[in-house]
Amino acid sequence: MKAFEKIFDKIDVTKHDYKKLIFIPLGLVLIAIIILGTMGVNLGVDLRGGTLATVNGISYSPDIENYLITNLGDSTIKVRSIYSPIDEGFIVETGPDVDSSKLIGLINARYPDAAVSVQNVGPSLGASFLKQGTQAILLAFLFMAIVVFLAFRIPIPSVAVVFSAFSDMLIALAFMSIAGIELSRYTIAAILMLIGYSVDTDILLTTRVLKEKGDTVNQKVRNAMKTGLMMTFTTLAALTSLYLFSTSEVIDDIAIVLIFGLIADLMMTWIFNAGVLKWYALRRAGGELDE
Amino acid sequence: MNKILKNGRVLLLITAVVLSIVTLYFNGISTGLDLEGGTLVTLELDKPVTADVMEDTVTRLELRLNRLGISDVSVRPWGDSNIMVEVSGTSAEKEESVIKILQEQGVYEARIDGQVAVKGSDIVRVDPPEVRQSSYGAGIEWNVPFTITKEAGQIFAKVAKGKGGYPVDMFLDRPANSVIILNNAMYNSLIVPKSDLNISSIDANVSIPQIENVFSIERRVGEDIKILKFTNSNEIPSLLKSYVGQKDKVIVLASEEEVGRDIINQITAMGFKTEREVRGESENDYAFFSRIVGLMNSPILSENLATGEASATPSYVIQGTSATAEEANKETSELKIILQSGALPVATKIAGKSFISPTLGSEFIRQILIAGAAALIAVAALVFIRYRKIFISIPIICISFSEVLIILGVASVIHWTIDLAAMAGIIASIGTGVDHQIVITDESLMEKGEKRRRKSIKKRVAQAFFIIFTSAFTTIGAMAPLAYLSLGMLRGFAVTTIIGLLIGITITRPAYGNIAKIILKN
Numbered sequence: 001m002k003a004f005e006k007i008f009d010k011i012d013v014t015k016h017d018y019k020k021l022i023f024i025p026l027g028l029v030l031i032a033i034i035i036l037g038t039m040g041v042n043l044g045v046d047l048r049g050g051t052l053a054t055v056n057g058i059s060y061s062p063d064i065e066n067y068l069i070t071n072l073g074d075s076t077i078k079v080r081s082i083y084s085p086i087d088e089g090f091i092v093e094t095g096p097d098v099d100s101s102k103l104i105g106l107i108n109a110r111y112p113d114a115a116v117s118v119q120n121v122g123p124s125l126g127a128s129f130l131k132q133g134t135q136a137i138l139l140a141f142l143f144m145a146i147v148v149f150l151a152f153r154i155p156i157p158s159v160a161v162v163f164s165a166f167s168d169m170l171i172a173l174a175f176m177s178i179a180g181i182e183l184s185r186y187t188i189a190a191i192l193m194l195i196g197y198s199v200d201t202d203i204l205l206t207t208r209v210l211k212e213k214g215d216t217v218n219q220k221v222r223n224a225m226k227t228g229l230m231m232t233f234t235t236l237a238a239l240t241s242l243y244l245f246s247t248s249e250v251i252d253d254i255a256i257v258l259i260f261g262l263i264a265d266l267m268m269t270w271i272f273n274a275g276v277l278k279w280y281a282l283r284r285a286g287g288e289l290d291e
Numbered sequence: 292m293n294k295i296l297k298n299g300r301v302l303l304l305i306t307a308v309v310l311s312i313v314t315l316y317f318n319g320i321s322t323g324l325d326l327e328g329g330t331l332v333t334l335e336l337d338k339p340v341t342a343d344v345m346e347d348t349v350t351r352l353e354l355r356l357n358r359l360g361i362s363d364v365s366v367r368p369w370g371d372s373n374i375m376v377e378v379s380g381t382s383a384e385k386e387e388s389v390i391k392i393l394q395e396q397g398v399y400e401a402r403i404d405g406q407v408a409v410k411g412s413d414i415v416r417v418d419p420p421e422v423r424q425s426s427y428g429a430g431i432e433w434n435v436p437f438t439i440t441k442e443a444g445q446i447f448a449k450v451a452k453g454k455g456g457y458p459v460d461m462f463l464d465r466p467a468n469s470v471i472i473l474n475n476a477m478y479n480s481l482i483v484p485k486s487d488l489n490i491s492s493i494d495a496n497v498s499i500p501q502i503e504n505v506f507s508i509e510r511r512v513g514e515d516i517k518i519l520k521f522t523n524s525n526e527i528p529s530l531l532k533s534y535v536g537q538k539d540k541v542i543v544l545a546s547e548e549e550v551g552r553d554i555i556n557q558i559t560a561m562g563f564k565t566e567r568e569v570r571g572e573s574e575n576d577y578a579f580f581s582r583i584v585g586l587m588n589s590p591i592l593s594e595n596l597a598t599g600e601a602s603a604t605p606s607y608v609i610q611g612t613s614a615t616a617e618e619a620n621k622e623t624s625e626l627k628i629i630l631q632s633g634a635l636p637v638a639t640k641i642a643g644k645s646f647i648s649p650t651l652g653s654e655f656i657r658q659i660l661i662a663g664a665a666a667l668i669a670v671a672a673l674v675f676i677r678y679r680k681i682f683i684s685i686p687i688i689c690i691s692f693s694e695v696l697i698i699l700g701v702a703s704v705i706h707w708t709i710d711l712a713a714m715a716g717i718i719a720s721i722g723t724g725v726d727h728q729i730v731i732t733d734e735s736l737m738e739k740g741e742k743r744r745r746k747s748i749k750k751r752v753a754q755a756f757f758i759i760f761t762s763a764f765t766t767i768g769a770m771a772p773l774a775y776l777s778l779g780m781l782r783g784f785a786v787t788t789i790i791g792l793l794i795g796i797t798i799t800r801p802a803y804g805n806i807a808k809i810i811l812k813n
Contacts, residue, residue, distance in 0.1 A: 002544050013326065020379060021577070026803075034447045045567045046643075055652070056650075056651050056654060057650075057654075061543070075755050081531050084658070086657075086658060087658065087772075089384075100384065100644060100646070101387055101390070104386075104646065111605045115648040115650040115651040115654065116646070116648050116651070117325075117646060117647040117651050118644075118645060118650055119643075119645040119646075120643055120644045120645065121333075121642070122335070122640075122641070124335060124374075124631045124642060124643040125333055125335060125642035125643045132776045133781075135772065135776060136772050136776050136781075137772045138774075139771075139772030140768070140769035140772055140773070141769075143561070143765075143768030143769060143771060143772065144765045144766075144768050144769045146768065147765045147768045148761070148765060151757075151761040151764075159302040164758065164762065166740070168568030174402075185781050186712075186715075186781075187716060188781065189712065189773075189781055189784050189785075191379070192713075192769050192770065192785075193719050193788075195724070195765075195766075195769045196719070196765065196769050196770070196788075197722065197726075198760075199762060199765045199766070200723065200726055200762040200765075200766075203758055203761045203765070204730060204758050204762075207754065207757060207758050207761070211754065211757070212754075223733075226727060226733065227730055227733040229727045230673070230674075230677055231725075231726040231729050231730070233673060234669075234670045234673050234674065234722075234725050234726065235670035235725070235726065236717070237666070237672075237673055238666035238667075238669060238721075238722055238725075239666075239672055239722075241662055241665035241666040241668075241738060242662045242665075242666055242718065243667055244657055244662070244665070245661050245662035246655075246658045246659060246662045247654075247658060248659070248711060249657065249659060250325075250712070250715065251658075251711070251712045251714075251715065253612075254715055262446055284526060
């Protein structure tokens with residue numbers, strides 16, 4: 001446990017002034033809002049309408065894009081490569097007007113042995129996916145917030161938990177926007193998973209700080225952090241191996257969005273939420289210096 | 292160890308795991324289209340419809356799609372204005388025919404002795420079928436009345452003249468002007484019928500004449516469909532030579548082992564539209580052939596319609612008897628749909644379609660198994676590095692693994708389909724599971740200098756469970772709208788996650804809590 005303690009000592013947030021630290025996550029949230037405001041969110045093929053073809057078992061060559069553009073007459077066609085240690089291939093994305101059976105035909109003509117999967121979503125179906133997805137995220141927040149309020153029954157800490165989860169989502173969306181990851185049905189699932197995962201550590205922290213007696217606030221945060229970091233890092237380790245080994249667009253996208261969302265959550269939980277809780281606990285204790 | 296195994300919660304976990312393994316072994320698990328390969332088409336209805344209309348539409352689509360001869364055609368409503376059609380394990384060529392069937396209106400045709408007697412466009416009206424208890428004894432009598440135009444009535448009378456007792460062959464989507472190729476054995480068994488005619492509804496008043504040749508299936512399908520037999524698949528191209536430019540389509544009723552892909556390519560190169568059809572599971576020659584030519588039903592022509600006299604009001608009744616009321620209802624509603632050419636009560640259009648190659652599906656399973664194993668190893672390594680105690684790492688990994696088994700077991704019992712999204716859900720709940728076990732471990736572990744060690748293990752584990760329940764319910768709360776909103780595949784993800792979390796808080800976490808208590812006391 002020695003090595004763990006050493007690393008932990010270096011990243012122990014309770015050693016710094018929480019009032020100053022709290023501006024780091026808040027600044028990050030602000031940057032995320034600016035990014036989302038200026039760059040917006042890229043909608044995936046399944047939410048805006050179009051065709052997505054996944055071709056496995058073939059190594060990607062850049063000329064495939066031109067081959068498809070000339071033969072299908074859609075200049076918006078994009079091809080990108082996918083790679084994992086156990087398989088490789090590429091992904092084709094087209095606009096809504098391309099006939100998907102024609103696309104399969106063209107790919108099969110060039111690569112007879114490739115395994116092709118095609119997903120085609122019409123614009124109106126995409127719109128209803130988007131509407132349902134947005135509703136799902138909003139309702140998810142609402143229900144999560146209700147559970148948190150019922151569990152703690154104290155406004156300020158509960159709001160801090162909900163705000164952290166909301167910020168995680170904003171940062172994850174901003175990351176997607178920069179990294180060119182599209183919002184699809186699957187990344188919506190990732191965002192919902194993120195709500196679940198990020199709230200876990202916040203609940204752990206809040207319970208330890210509010211419900212335990214005896215230790216100083218700093219000691220409680222430190223203890224919670226030991227547990228919480230372990231939770232987040234095991235999750236990150238699992239997600240990283242999923243990301244590395246799978247060539248499934250679905251799994252890859254879910255994994256990468258969660259990875260960045262959880263990294264953002266480390267900051268939101270252990271700097272922002274811990275800071276708010278410390279402030280709240282100290283104020284409740286009548287301003288006593290507890291350090 | 293003994294103490295752990297005798298613990299009630301742990302016993303519950305072990306029982307659940309054993310039951311899951313047994314269920315999985317006997318019941319198996321249904322995997323989704325994206326893991327198995329197949330075609331998924333999302334249809335959008337013109338307007339939202341009531342449950343009745345939706346059911347009717349689904350039945351009609353099912354009936355027409357069954358021509359594909361694949362056992363796994365699933366048509367299911369999705370909300371009030373969408374229908375999802377799933378055909379599993381198909382090839383890219385098959386996808387085209389699925390789309391074609393979904394897009395086009397069916398074509399109905401009734402033939403007597405190969406001659407067109409009634410066309411779908413002749414039918415003015417199909418009246419509600421009547422079903423009643425047979426007055427002669429057991430069984431349910433039913434009839435389906437329909438009316439055709441006056442002109443069509445005259446044609447019917449002419450075609451039916453002197454054909455009393457003949458089957459009236461009702462076709463839906465008959466492959467007009469085509470050549471059907473089949474092997475010698477199948478040809479012989481079809482052309483010389485040995486047993487009965489496999490007529491599903493027989494007019495009770497008419498006896499079947501014993502002259503089998505009259506009912507040669509070759510005549511019954513009509514002259515424009517040519518049936519060709521082959522003994523050696525290599526001779527097929529030369530057999531077809533005389534039909535180049537005459538026939539549009541060639542349907543080969545043979546598996547790939549019997550007639551290779553090269554032969555099919557040769558036929559296509561001759562200028563035919565080529566289709567390969569494969570026998571469905573437990574389909575006999577007659578049923579297989581009937582399906583290909585779209586022969587849906589063959590009631591027997593009553594003698595009094597065979598006089599050649601056209602009726603002033605050309606209304607007809609298809610009669611039959613079934614053993615149960617349920618069968619009668621099925622039979623009549625199917626006949627009604629056939630007479631209406633499978634027409635749908637509401638206009639539909641294809642809103643989206645996916646095709647997943649079967650090899651890709653199995654590749655995904657392989658990848659996820661490898662990735663899952665890697666994830667488990669990574670987690671185990673981290674847990675070991677952190678706690679340096681093998682007796683903490685092993686239970687965490689064992690419990691995570693048993694959680695996967697129980698989730699799959701539950702999925703098997705409730706016939707829940709495991710697809711990629713559901714797998715993501717399993718991963719999500721395992722991830723949460725590991726997190727929660729870490730919470731339990733840390734709450735139970737005593738560290739030097741911590742004042743909270745004064746609390747008993749029992750109290751600390753209780754606090755751990757407060758954290759676990761709260762966080763499990765936030766996730767369940769977050770997933771519930773998704774499960775309810777039925778966002779297609781995401782629904783699977785949400786439901787699986789919820790199932791996983793419920794199993795977690797009721798079975799696996801309490802078991803781990805007790806294991807931790809016992810281990811840490813010693």
